[in-house]
Amino acid sequence: MSPFAAIFVPDDLAGALSDGAWLEAMLDAERALVAAEASAGLVPAEAAAALAGVLRAELYDADALARAGRAAGNPVEPLVRAIRAAAGEEHAGFVHLGATSQDILDTAAMLVARRALGLIDGELGGAADACAHLAEQHRETVMAARTLLQQAVPTTFGYKAAGWLVGVVEARARLAALELPAQLGGAAGTLAALGDDGPEVLHLYAERLGLREPILPWHTRRTPLVDLAGALAGAAGAAAKIGRDVVLLAQTEVAEVSEGDGGGSSTMPHKRNPTNAILADACARHARANAGVLFESAVQEHERAAGAWHAEWHALSTLLAATGGAAAAVRRSVEQLQIDAERMRANILDETLSEAHRLGHNVAAPEDYVGAAGVFVDRALALYRQ
Amino acid sequence: MSPFAAIFVPDDLAGALSDGAWLEAMLDAERALVAAEASAGLVPAEAAAALAGVLRAELYDADALARAGRAAGNPVEPLVRAIRAAAGEEHAGFVHLGATSQDILDTAAMLVARRALGLIDGELGGAADACAHLAEQHRETVMAARTLLQQAVPTTFGYKAAGWLVGVVEARARLAALELPAQLGGAAGTLAALGDDGPEVLHLYAERLGLREPILPWHTRRTPLVDLAGALAGAAGAAAKIGRDVVLLAQTEVAEVSEGDGGGSSTMPHKRNPTNAILADACARHARANAGVLFESAVQEHERAAGAWHAEWHALSTLLAATGGAAAAVRRSVEQLQIDAERMRANILDETLSEAHRLGHNVAAPEDYVGAAGVFVDRALALYRQ
């Protein structure tokens, strides 16, 4: 349903969000459950060992599970059936013990998100590095500041890159602050099937998965997804802001930056499309739309939602893909960005400097803005280096 | 990026929206272009014949094109390169003559949409038939009307199904009214490369494709996509409204309808999840979100947008998939819906009838509502039968 997705989403991220990756994550959750219950004495060691052998992704087919899951409306129900069949009668009863489908799928969502977040952070980190480099290198490169797309007064390109940098640093901080929780609650969230051992199993399960132990199951209290939505849409926005600036600076009539090393086409010497910046913008639109689905779907009924929950899987996966796509595109754009400092200087109209005088700026030339701008460049770089 | 998509989207619709289907559509556009230009005398008959042989989908790989399209930001640029290579030096110059990438992709989008709309309409048609059947069969089945989820006064289930029916009929009418245009404008929308033959080629191109001939190219005037967005989001909403009602009527404490033939599970006799109704709700959320992307992306720069255009492909494809998913789910739900007329009658509280008296209703029993409700049932059925 997503034509030409490879244009937008890096291969590693696409892999991390594939049906296969989701299947792996579901099996990770089932494995952690068995192990936790074995530790708590609810599953015999022998059964646990036997189940380890059937909780392997290569035994199952994600697409077939999706088809089989049409009747139940989720892929866990057929997966558990398949696992039980593979486990044999003796051990089948210890599969998925005390859990409900949503436990496995929500936990899988967090595992998938964690891996994708790592990749997204890598892209954002690369973008930050490149922005920091630009901010440093161009601390003294003067250019016109533009407000409402009109030249205002001079500034430096270092200052502009410093602003991009802080946006990315803040986005990374928001993502790093996310605490992805495990999900385990059983049929109604109370873990009643595990008797008194419920809380202990929840603790061990989360620990094994390296996920946060929640205060109480979050079946229909979707704070974790809402937090992801906000942080990811924010990150996509930070990336798209850079992309927008690059597209504008790369305009034929502005020509202050270009993507690429100038190789371009010998037949189209004047045309060098800022493709990466453009893709960042496109991706951010999908990130926002899918974040919106998660915000909307936070309104869930009783102990399991009839629809809102089911809408989350696609929304989360697409949100992660689109945010990562935006981050990767911007990293590529900024890493290879060619700066035409002479053109930046030359583009500053005389009237722009006159306007600066009118505003009381005590400057004789655009270069006199380096000092004021540089203070902020240094602040941004200090934040980045923390 | 869309985990377990098969749960939500029917196989035929998924096929119609696959990368392969998009590739086919792009080749359809290129083929129509060659043919139109041959008719206009711009492409020699021999070249046209030769090109027909290389404009076949099996010669190209959609995923490889997507990867190759990363640099250009779209899949048409590498496709045209590949076609030209396949065509050989002699005919390469007649490939994609006078066209730009967006011409092919926008036209392909309309072709993909047309096929998907056919499938969606089929699902909605099935849903309408089932609703009409229910409206007729239950013209005299009394039940409680519920406002703000509180019993109000009696009504009939036929009336409720008639309301569903009209919603679906209206949704189909909106979709049927869409006039999908071909796109052909060349580098800047003027078809200048075709000299005086531009308008004639545009006419022939549209005719061959069975698409509407546009007044002028719509590169950055996105009315066709906005129209699709509104009509499809509306259709998804009509489907989800039915789904919502089914979920509510199927609640354990209401138990007036159920999906399926009552087989259910011998171990869970009291539990029969209205899965189809639930999936309709989930799908409609994605339909709305992606319609939103299309509305947002209607604001496009100059003669080709830097990002907004690129965001449309995924949005349109997902919108079609999600709307079709909602329609199919509701069709399945309504086709198999089990109505418990006795329970409907029994659920009407005495107070509900008292309230009716207080409101001046001149009725002695719920059955006395059949007349008033029936007038509207008949109107709905008449509309349906038109």
Add this chain to the structure above:
Amino acid sequence: MSPFAAIFVPDDLAGALSDGAWLEAMLDAERALVAAEASAGLVPAEAAAALAGVLRAELYDADALARAGRAAGNPVEPLVRAIRAAAGEEHAGFVHLGATSQDILDTAAMLVARRALGLIDGELGGAADACAHLAEQHRETVMAARTLLQQAVPTTFGYKAAGWLVGVVEARARLAALELPAQLGGAAGTLAALGDDGPEVLHLYAERLGLREPILPWHTRRTPLVDLAGALAGAAGAAAKIGRDVVLLAQTEVAEVSEGDGGGSSTMPHKRNPTNAILADACARHARANAGVLFESAVQEHERAAGAWHAEWHALSTLLAATGGAAAAVRRSVEQLQIDAERMRANILDETLSEAHRLGHNVAAPEDYVGAAGVFVDRALALYRQ
């Protein structure tokens, strides 16, 4: 809650959407109801005459009704109480006879929308006139076409304005095709309280209001609002597309158009902000967001929704205000747009013409594009003049 709304919304439209205008519209609905019921013999002529005297807006206070409506969650309930009190014991029983709060509010929404649509259409009409004028005047004004914000090949400003024009013409056609229906269904949509006279009263009621008679009440079948959402968001998009182009063309480094008569400021000779184009963009964002609320709120429960309905009033009103604001801003922008034809010609890079040659354009100078572009300008103007 909308700071500085007057910046964005024309005074007449703000008035048409004010609390007072909504109150007027609610009373229009109540008046039409009494009149229709009098015609049908359900209300004595004497009572109808007496009620006409108390169904006047100056007798009620919209803000007080809103406060009084907190308990019921809508303003009609306290309004009806107030009308009954004003009518006196003798006639109170004939107030709001057989109707429910939603009947009055939904009908009022259609009346408010109709008046606002008239004003919006006026703004769009003015914008169309101005675009047509530009298209005609600049049929031979050559400029660079820009794809992905890079110069592509030459085109004419007349062609660009023709594209804007068709967008507005199509938007107006969508709005003109809307058929706003009256709403009357009583407690559960069956008009049961009116006995056999229900359909006749519905017919007369709609006729009196000049609204379409619906097939059946649309309490929770929100096609009319979904249709409004799509058409209005589309119109806002058409306006914002023009605004975006104006902002880009007005950039300091492009300087091909400017808003205003060139007076500008003697102290800021180089700065002339395209304020109207900017406001159009801002308004369109709100139009889209509120259209989204209407699409989402189309999923309504049973015979009256618990929340989705209540969200519509603000969404519809803001959608109308924002779309009208966008239309008015664009009208002002385009009406006063200053075109610098020399600059347009001078901005065309030599490489742009070289590129055209490379693409096979048989042209010697930008002026040679006037012909191909002009064909489409003429088509657009013919559509406009229909």
Add this chain to the structure above:
Amino acid sequence: MSPFAAIFVPDDLAGALSDGAWLEAMLDAERALVAAEASAGLVPAEAAAALAGVLRAELYDADALARAGRAAGNPVEPLVRAIRAAAGEEHAGFVHLGATSQDILDTAAMLVARRALGLIDGELGGAADACAHLAEQHRETVMAARTLLQQAVPTTFGYKAAGWLVGVVEARARLAALELPAQLGGAAGTLAALGDDGPEVLHLYAERLGLREPILPWHTRRTPLVDLAGALAGAAGAAAKIGRDVVLLAQTEVAEVSEGDGGGSSTMPHKRNPTNAILADACARHARANAGVLFESAVQEHERAAGAWHAEWHALSTLLAATGGAAAAVRRSVEQLQIDAERMRANILDETLSEAHRLGHNVAAPEDYVGAAGVFVDRALALYRQ
């Protein structure tokens, strides 16, 4: 443009978001600027004293400023003109020294948000108190858990209220973590007009306003607004989730809770609409939509955005109003919620307990769930009491 806003928004919050409140906040910013610059020696003490006399809200008219601001596209430009006129020739030059309109409006937005957040937190705090009370009081009140709106296994109402509670506690934590920054950057963000004193003035300005000092100005790096959007939409979602549950539990056929003390209407003994829960749902829809506008508007051009910035004022104000409206409505709903514990117990079907046995729950009666559920209730209450 927002009909009957008083139904949805508490009076104190409406006041905090009024045009007058925004005007006050703009003047607070101008006052802080003069004071900071006086401390830094840029404004003479005498001028500062004189300006204090004219930086008072009663001297200006918010609506007139909005009208006057149409030409500039913002209300600060006419306000500064008016202040300068009031200040007289001698001191006019010290008004707004080194600042740009966006500095004042962005800072005002943070001041308005801070005050509104205080009120919203108060409402959420009240809701949390009420939820905690319910969780404690009903630690042993058994009821059916419902998944996909079907009875699953028993749980307790205390557990459900504990889930609501944690949602609200988390929402408050997100809001409390927001660090609202001051904005001051001058024409292009570098504070160049203040020479070397820029950073010191920024520091003093933020300090005086009690806002965070930003690393660098955030003219077009909208992290603060994106953070607000995420946290507020999340809070609205937490409120709406409670509202949804209340609406569902209050259904005639479920009848486990009701709003109010049972006063209701003697003529409608069976009807008690959960109005507050309904309003929470409606408000949350607007919160989400306006959060979406802020996320979209984070993509801002260069040093001041042409439209995205202008869209923020309405979006932020409406987002705060709607979130506060949702919070207040839920507080009222939960504070007065009547729990019918007997009905909760009675509604549990025999099959529900049978299902529990099938799932391996070692229980004889619904009451046997109190223990497992209670563990989580205690965890939630401990979090709340922290």
